[in-house]
Amino acid sequence: MGTSTSVNGQSITVNNRYLEKNGKPWLPVMGEFHYSRFPADEWDTELAKMKAAGVNVVATYIIWSHHEPKDGQFDWSGNRDLRRFVELCAKNGLQAFVRIGPWAHAEVRYGGVPEWIVNQMPTRSNDAVYLGYVERFYQQIGTQLKGELWKDGGPVIGVQIENEYNLTGPLRGADHIATLKKMARDAGLDVPLYTVTGWDNTVFPHQEVTPVFGGYPDEPWGLDDKQKPPTEPYMFRFTSRVGGNLGAQTTNVSTGDADKVTVHTPFLGAEFAGGLPVMYRRRPVVAPDDIGAMLPVQLGSGVNLYGYYMFHGGRNPPGELNLQESTASGGYNDLPIVNYDFQAPFGANGEPHDVLGKIRPVHAFLQEWGSDLAPMTVSRPDVLPSSTADLTTPRFALRSNGSSAFLFMSNYVRQYSMTPQHDVRFAVKLAHETVLVPSSPITIPSGVYFIWPVALDMHGVQLRYATAQPVTRLDTAEGPLYVFHEIDGIPAEFSFAAGTRVSVVEPANTAQADLGDPARVVIHSGQIVQLQSAQGAHARILLLSAKQAGKLSVLDVNGHRELVLSDGQPFVRDRDLVLRTTDSHGFHFGLFPPPVTAPSGNFDVTRTAAGPDDNVAFQWYDATVPGKDLQVTTSVIRPAGSVPPIATGGVANAAIEPYPETFGKAAAWKIDLPSEPLKGVSNAYLSISYVGDIGRLFAGTALIDDSFYNGLDWNVGLKELRASLSAPLTLTVLPLRDDAKIYIDGKYRPQDSTGGQTAELKSVRVIPEFELSISGL
Numbered sequence: 072m073g074t075s076t077s078v079n080g081q082s083i084t085v086n087n088r089y090l091e092k093n094g095k096p097w098l099p100v101m102g103e104f105h106y107s108r109f110p111a112d113e114w115d116t117e118l119a120k121m122k123a124a125g126v127n128v129v130a131t132y133i134i135w136s137h138h139e140p141k142d143g144q145f146d147w148s149g150n151r152d153l154r155r156f157v158e159l160c161a162k163n164g165l166q167a168f169v170r171i172g173p174w175a176h177a178e179v180r181y182g183g184v185p186e187w188i189v190n191q192m193p194t195r196s197n198d199a200v201y202l203g204y205v206e207r208f209y210q211q212i213g214t215q216l217k218g219e220l221w222k223d224g225g226p227v228i229g230v231q232i233e234n235e236y237n238l239t240g241p242l243r244g245a246d247h248i249a250t251l252k253k254m255a256r257d258a259g260l261d262v263p264l265y266t267v268t269g270w271d272n273t274v275f276p277h278q279e280v281t282p283v284f285g286g287y288p289d290e291p292w293g294l295d296d297k298q299k300p301p302t303e304p305y306m307f308r309f310t311s312r313v314g315g316n317l318g319a320q321t322t323n324v325s326t327g328d329a330d331k332v333t334v335h336t337p338f339l340g341a342e343f344a345g346g347l348p349v350m351y352r353r354r355p356v357v358a359p360d361d362i363g364a365m366l367p368v369q370l371g372s373g374v375n376l377y378g379y380y381m382f383h384g385g386r387n388p389p390g391e392l393n394l395q396e397s398t399a400s401g402g403y404n405d406l407p408i409v410n411y412d413f414q415a416p417f418g419a420n421g422e423p424h425d426v427l428g429k430i431r432p433v434h435a436f437l438q439e440w441g442s443d444l445a446p447m448t449v450s451r452p453d454v455l456p457s458s459t460a461d462l463t464t465p466r467f468a469l470r471s472n473g474s475s476a477f478l479f480m481s482n483y484v485r486q487y488s489m490t491p492q493h494d495v496r497f498a499v500k501l502a503h504e505t506v507l508v509p510s511s512p513i514t515i516p517s518g519v520y521f522i523w524p525v526a527l528d529m530h531g532v533q534l535r536y537a538t539a540q541p542v543t544r545l546d547t548a549e550g551p552l553y554v555f556h557e558i559d560g561i562p563a564e565f566s567f568a569a570g571t572r573v574s575v576v577e578p579a580n581t582a583q584a585d586l587g588d589p590a591r592v593v594i595h596s597g598q599i600v601q602l603q604s605a606q607g608a609h610a611r612i613l614l615l616s617a618k619q620a621g622k623l624s625v626l627d628v629n630g631h632r633e634l635v636l637s638d639g640q641p642f643v644r645d646r647d648l649v650l651r652t653t654d655s656h657g658f659h660f661g662l663f664p665p666p667v668t669a670p671s672g673n674f675d676v677t678r679t680a681a682g683p684d685d686n687v688a689f690q691w692y693d694a695t696v697p698g699k700d701l702q703v704t705t706s707v708i709r710p711a712g713s714v715p716p717i718a719t720g721g722v723a724n725a726a727i728e729p730y731p732e733t734f735g736k737a738a739a740w741k742i743d744l745p746s747e748p749l750k751g752v753s754n755a756y757l758s759i760s761y762v763g764d765i766g767r768l769f770a771g772t773a774l775i776d777d778s779f780y781n782g783l784d785w786n787v788g789l790k791e792l793r794a795s796l797s798a799p800l801t802l803t804v805l806p807l808r809d810d811a812k813i814y815i816d817g818k819y820r821p822q823d824s825t826g827g828q829t830a831e832l833k834s835v836r837v838i839p840e841f842e843l844s845i846s847g848l
Contacts, residue, residue, distance in 0.1 A: 073261040074222040083221060083228050083263040085281065089337050089375040089445035090264075098375050098441030099127035100434050101168060102345065102382025105177065106156040107137040108411055109385040109421070110791055111149055114156055116644065117383060117421050118163040123626055123642035124416060124427055125434025126382060128228065129160050130168040130341065132175040134183040135208055137388055142187055145211055150388065153215045161219075161226040168264070170231040171212055171255060173205045176320065178348060178396045178406045179387075182234070186393075195233070197242040197250055206254050213258035221263055229264035230255055231341070232280060237272045237323035245328065249276040268341065269312065271319035272327030282329045284312045285342025285380065286365065288485045289355040292318040292404050294725045296352065296814040298486060301459045304344070304365050305484045307468045308372040309451045312338050320403050338373045345379035346414030346426070351405035352726040353814040354781035357414045363429030364483035364520045370433075371468035371479025371522075373449045377437070384412040384419040389795070392774060397728065398721030405721075405728040407765075407777045419776075420756065420788025422653075422840075423640040428621030432556060435543040435625040436522065440477075447472050450500075463490045465515075473502040475527055481520040489517045499525045499536075508536040509564045510591045516560040529553055531608025533568035539594070539614060543625050545632055547664050552611045554634070556620035557596050563614055565592045570605025577688050597687050613663070619686050628848045636661040636689055639843075647672075648845040651753055656698040656841045661689030662848070671847045694843055699752055701837035704743045711806045711830035712736035714764075717813070726812045729764070729805065737767070737803035738830040744800065745837060748789050753842035757787040760833040762821050763804035764811065771798035780807060782819025789837070806830035 076082045083092050090097045102121055106114060121129065133153060139145050147153060153169075160167045174182040174195050181189045192200050219225035232251045238244070252265055267275045269282025286304035293299065303315035313329050343365055347357045370377065386409050387394045395409075396402040412419035416427045437444070447470035456464040467480040476499055482489045492515040499506045506525050524541050527534040530551040539555040546552075557563045567573065567589040574585050577599035586592045586600070594600055596616035603609055615623065624641045626633050628648050635641045637660040639652035648670075650658055661681070662670075670676060676694040681687045714729070714736045721727045748755045759766065759778075766778040766785060775795045778785040789796060806828035807821065821829040 072263055072265060073256065075263045077221050078224045085264060085337060087335050087337060096442045096445035098377075098437055098445040099166070100125055100437060101128040101130050101341065101376060101378035102126040103130045103378070103380045104383035105134070105385055105411075106131055106153065107134055107151050108387060109150065109383070111152055111155065113421060113791070115159050115162070117417065118159055118165060119644055120417060120421065120423075120640065120642045121382060122163050122165055123624055125431055125438060125625070126165065128166040128168050130170060130378060131156070132170045132177045132183070133172065133212055134175055134177060134179055135173055136179065136181070136183050136185045136394060138211070139185055139208065147211070147215055153212070154219065157216065157219045157226055165226060166228045167226045168229040168231065169212070169216070169227060170234065171209065171260070172233065173208060174233055174236075176234050178404070178411065180394055180396055180400050180402065182320070193242075195236070195238055195243070195247070197247050202250065202254070205251070206258070209254050209258040209260070213260055217259060220261060222261055228262055229266060230260050230262050231266045231268070231283070233267060235268050235271055235273060235317070235319035235321070237274055237319060237321055237327060239274060239323060239325070245274045245276045248274070249279055252279055266339065266341065269329035270314070270317045272323035272325060274323065274328050277328065277332050278335065281336045281339060282332065283339045283341035283376070283378065284314065284329070285317055285340055285378070286314040286369070287317065287344040287347065288357065288361045288365065289347055289353070290316060290318065291348050291350040291353040291355060293353050294723055296726070296812045298814070298817070301462065301484045301487050303459055305368055305466070305481060306456065306459055307368055307451065307466060309449070309455070309468070317342065337375045339376040339378070340369065340374050341378035342380040343369060343378060345382045345416050346424070348406065348411070348413050349779045349781050351728045351779055351813065354779055355814065356781055356783060356816050356819065357426075358485070359426040359429045360483060360518065361485045362426045364481055366430060366433045367479040367520050367522050368466070368481050370444070371449070371470065373470070375445050379416075381413040381415040383417040383421065384415045386410055386419055386776065386791070389775070390773070398723070399728075401722065403722050407779055408774060409777050418786065420754065420786060420791050422756065422786060422788065431624060432540065432542050432620045433522070435623075436541055438625070439543050440541065443475070444470060444477060447476070462487055465492050465495070467497070469499060471501065476501065476525040478508065478523040478525055480515065480523070482515050483518050483520045491515065491517050501526060506536055509538050510566065513538070513561060519558060519560060521558045529602070529610045531606065532571060532602045532604045532610045535566040535568060535590075537563070537565045539563040539565070542615070542620065542623070545634070545664070549611060550609045552613055554613045554615065556615040557617050559617045563594050565594055565612070566590050567592070567602065568604065572603040574601050575599070576601045576611070599688050613688055615686060618684070633848060634663040634689070636686060644844070648848055650843040650845070651840055653756065653838050653840050656696050658694045658696070658843045659691070661685055661691045663689045665690035666848055668847055670845045672843065672845050674843060696841050696843055697751055699839045701745045701748055701755060701839055703745060703757070703835050703837045705740045705802075705832065705835050708739035708741055708801065711738035711804070711828070713826065714806050714808060714828060717808060717811050719812070734767070734803065734805055737805040738832070740802045740832055742800040742802055742835060744789070744796065748837055749793065752839040754788055754790040754840040756838045756840065757789060758836045758838050759785040759787070759802065761785070761804050762807065762829050762831040762833065764807040765805040767803045769801040769803070770795035773798070781815060802832070802835070804830045804832060
């Protein structure tokens, strides 16, 4: 590894089990965001939103073809300004991890290697001519990042070399990775961490780089047009960190190097799904629980860096129509020309997706207890599922340091129903006792997943176990407060050491109600419970419902930690709390601890009582900003023609995107936007609901966005594309044939077609996004 200590004395190191930050175990959350796929003037806000969602480290590909489209003509300006991007990471309190390639994949043509390179010489090898150009590219990166590395007090803590590299033979293999690492170091990229991707039989030099891992709930790069059988990311990884097929473009018949270095390297992740891409032949729709359920499984398997791909979507650089991966250019997959939404927690326009409600509480848990979890070792149950298709055998794991532990359980598999687990009681073996959890057997419903604490010290109060999930801890005027949330269908039972006094202090009408035997206390959502140990230690517990936890954000606002309950998207900007929502221009939100003074801003705010679904411990407010009614009109330009059968071919010998001439058969509509749609709002989304094969949006003759139909509404942020909106907008929809050999989730596949094909525009709306900025907290 490189220099681990910065000029300001902070350190990041790695051992064979976990990362350390300033000498303390560190288990961060890393989220992928490609700066060159998003408008630069919005980076600051988007990074603040990622920080608010619980991300600690931002990973980003430096896509070579975005920076050197022609030999020697480098562009590091505007949306390609890498230096400014990492500076904004630092401004928002985020570390940065740069993935420098030279081959990145990222669903980019030739993996991001410029076309003028591919047309002239061998790539991904120690070919001397190729390495000369790579060296120049790395030197450019080194210049852009000079002074921004960790050792200089900057945010860049790591470098990923290449991607999915499993090539062997002359001038290839592990020596190529070693050569690239040396070149990166020679270019000044001296960082604490050097990684490579470890899946699909990758090869790399041992003790030079650390492999990172991942997993996806479906395989859009797959070859069939049917629903996938149960997939591997919902299985605990007890024998290998490598999980399933992650879609490497090349193959290697040997076993690769990842499993050979397990005892020497920690289990780090870089590509656990934040969503799924839409590829031409497979278009799965990801549900929030598909992503949320992976967290307890992978953390329970020993993951000590949870890295998402993607965490924030985007679009390929505007005006470029040949940067996407395609079968026509020899790629394995067909991707949209422009759109790279990825169904990520934040989409192509930065809009929040529902998956955030499933993953934010776990990120808050890792923020508070990650340093305890990281050194803990994994124990597996005596009986394991026989295969991924085994939907009956319980799936769980323990991580423990001998005196305390966390229990990880998942009864969820994407698109399949797990058997409810009846008469469940866990025997957790610690060094000096076996803890039975819970006090009597329970039923764990299908679809449930969770993290439970065992033998958790709560500021001197000993929690033996809880059947509720820990979220965070706050220092309040009344002492330390521990926040948990219920698991749907399971009573929230807490067990404390003998002699602990347990009483309810909120709601007020149950004040000082003694809850009886501390060995079995059932707490209900909305309650605050006071704890006092036999030795006089004090702590409190606040319990949220599972629904409330999905609306929770844990934010550092103006120097203190604040809990925010809201249907909107909260983040912090210039020490103020900001809320955004498309639901209404009225905001209803709760704050805990309650502010000492009333929050203020350029709006009318009213303190209000808690509603029926609100947590009564929070102080609730209603506020209204000016509304906006945005009307859009459409008119038919031409109906769809009859399209030919979808061809089969390409490297994968599967369904391929129609040839360009076919798009002349697309139906077309003219779209008239309202005047000044962005005035007075933070954004406005052109929301298109259609059924067909491929949708394309043009400003004049310029393609500004596109979509492979998968059943979801297609949202186009007008703020992100405002430079193109002066020209007339045209929407085209290529018909989807009934006999198309492509996978679309069954509930979204059209059933009623005309002439064996469908090209239907169901609705076009403009949805305003309103913003509330709150000061004085």
